[in-house]
Amino acid sequence: MNAQLDGLKYDAAGMIPAIVQDHRTGEVLMMAWMNREAVQKTVDTGQTHFFSRSRNRLWLKGESSGHVQRVKSIATDCDQDVLLVKVDQTGAACHDGYYSCFYREYQPGGEWKVVGTKVFDPAKVYT
Amino acid sequence: MNAQLDGLKYDAAGMIPAIVQDHRTGEVLMMAWMNREAVQKTVDTGQTHFFSRSRNRLWLKGESSGHVQRVKSIATDCDQDVLLVKVDQTGAACHDGYYSCFYREYQPGGEWKVVGTKVFDPAKVYT
Numbered sequence: 001m002n003a004q005l006d007g008l009k010y011d012a013a014g015m016i017p018a019i020v021q022d023h024r025t026g027e028v029l030m031m032a033w034m035n036r037e038a039v040q041k042t043v044d045t046g047q048t049h050f051f052s053r054s055r056n057r058l059w060l061k062g063e064s065s066g067h068v069q070r071v072k073s074i075a076t077d078c079d080q081d082v083l084l085v086k087v088d089q090t091g092a093a094c095h096d097g098y099y100s101c102f103y104r105e106y107q108p109g110g111e112w113k114v115v116g117t118k119v120f121d122p123a124k125v126y127t
Numbered sequence: 128m129n130a131q132l133d134g135l136k137y138d139a140a141g142m143i144p145a146i147v148q149d150h151r152t153g154e155v156l157m158m159a160w161m162n163r164e165a166v167q168k169t170v171d172t173g174q175t176h177f178f179s180r181s182r183n184r185l186w187l188k189g190e191s192s193g194h195v196q197r198v199k200s201i202a203t204d205c206d207q208d209v210l211l212v213k214v215d216q217t218g219a220a221c222h223d224g225y226y227s228c229f230y231r232e233y234q235p236g237g238e239w240k241v242v243g244t245k246v247f248d249p250a251k252v253y254t
Contacts (some may be wrong), residue, residue, distance in 0.1 A: 004234075004237070004238060004239060007239075012211075017144060017150065017158065019146055019158060020153060021153075021155060022231070025153065026148075026152065026153025026154065027153065028146060028148060031144065031146060031158075031204065031209045032199065043233070043235075055138055061215045073233070074230040074232065074233040075230070075231060075232045075233070076229065076231050076233075076239060077157065077158065077221075077228035077229050077231075077241070078221050078222065078225075078228045078230070079228075080231075080239075082228075082229075083232075084155050084174065084180045084229040090229065094204075094205050095205065096205045098205075100204075101204035101205045101209075102202040102203065102204050102209075102211040103202070103204075103205070104202060104203050104204075104207075105200055105202045106131065106170070106181050106201040106203075107131075107204070110131070110135075111131060112131060112203060115202070
């Protein structure tokens with residue numbers, strides 16, 4: 001039991017969105033969902049855990065790639081229904097090979113433009 | 128019609144989460160939800176618009192407080208189901224009077240600790 005974590009507001013499916021940010025540069029790396037257990041595991045282990053709604057299971061970020069995220073701080077917002085987790089990112093956050101998942105930017109009248117830099121080759125990491 | 132915006136993935140309720148970040152400091156200010164119309168209005172006006180699920184209507188951020196957010200860039204993630212909007216924030220983002228909504232930090236074994244600085248008095252702004 002942890003009253004501080006129980007006080008968070010989870011949605012109807014028991015999930016809370018967690019924004020992950022690089023603690024040094026402030027770059028936003030990804031957003032994923034945590035259930036109560038994932039929040040607890042993240043706190044207890046100091047590494048981010050999420051709940052995959054498509055695979056219906058808890059996962060440790062980096063369990064396949066080794067690209068774990070070491071937690072530096074966890075904040076919540078005014079409504080206590082979103083988390084902001086600052087981390088030390090190993091490797092890269094995005095499974096597409098970019099440091100941040102937010103590697104595409106809106107271009108008026110055009111296509112989503114890739115602005116991120118690829119730091120690894122997914123085909124070599126996820127074998 | 129805007130194929131670039133139509134290509135985003137909205138959830139079953141037609142919503143996409145939008146993370147708002149200070150374009151100068153990188154501070155994450157808030158997360159709120161946009162429907163297709165809010166995304167379009169944000170793009171068209173250059174000011175963030177969201178959809179309030181509790182009030183069931185579109186709103187211009189700052190419509191009551193004057194604390195508008197001028198859009199500098201809009202990015203999307205690998206799954207195209209989250210937006211990251213970098214803004215120039217007028218006043219403060221949080222209706223509780225803090226610059227960022229993420230003004231409370233997790234304290235092991237304690238309470239959520241206020242780490243943000245209050246920049247306005249909500250009682251004077253929302254009259």
